[in-house]
Amino acid sequence: xxxxxxxxxxxxxxxxxxxxxxxxxxxxxxxxxxxxxxxxxxxxxxxxxxxxxxxxxxxxxxxxxxxxxxxxxxxxxxxxxxxxxxxxxxxxxxxxxxxxxxxxxxxxxxxxxxxxxxxxxxxxxxxxxxxxxxxxxxxxxxxxxxxxxxxxxxxxxxxxxxxxxxxxxxxxxx
Numbered sequence: 001x002x003x004x005x006x007x008x009x010x011x012x013x014x015x016x017x018x019x020x021x022x023x024x025x026x027x028x029x030x031x032x033x034x035x036x037x038x039x040x041x042x043x044x045x046x047x048x049x050x051x052x053x054x055x056x057x058x059x060x061x062x063x064x065x066x067x068x069x070x071x072x073x074x075x076x077x078x079x080x081x082x083x084x085x086x087x088x089x090x091x092x093x094x095x096x097x098x099x100x101x102x103x104x105x106x107x108x109x110x111x112x113x114x115x116x117x118x119x120x121x122x123x124x125x126x127x128x129x130x131x132x133x134x135x136x137x138x139x140x141x142x143x144x145x146x147x148x149x150x151x152x153x154x155x156x157x158x159x160x161x162x163x164x165x166x167x168x169x170x171x172x173x174x
Contacts, residue, residue, distance in 0.1 A: 032101030
């Protein structure tokens with residue numbers, strides 16, 4: 001069984017549902033992520049983020065065996081407000097990534113979504129999960145630290161968008 005398949009299809013938290021991204025999420029996805037403040041700290045999301053990027057994510061990328069993304073949706077209306085997920089590789093522990101649309105910042109949705117995914121990962125037997133964050137992104141550092149991650153390495157980014165910028169590698173252990 002692939003690690004991706006050990007995770008549940010849906011994860012519920014107090015205010016959120018983490019679920020498979022769907023085509024009905026497209027407008028909210030593009031609206032939420034097509035913002036330089038949201039995209040800039042990510043490693044690879046394109047800017048501008050166009051509907052065709054969203055369709056590609058929903059129809060192809062979200063189904064790749066090395067990826068396990070979840071739409072972060074509010075329980076009240078099932079509207080997508082962000083994405084959280086894990087990326088798998090054979091050489092390293094799974095890596096957590098997420099984004100939240102700017103109108104939803106500062107309301108505790110990011111730590112709630114991350115903690116929900118980590119609880120599901122723990123229940124599925126995952127031992128270690130890593131995350132990378134730019135040293136210049138203290139809000140994301142706080143989300144990860146609130147969720148039980150600790151810094152294990154100070155390094156520099158190698159991705160094109162952030163090449164040479166200070167980067168923190170964090171790790172969560174079961």
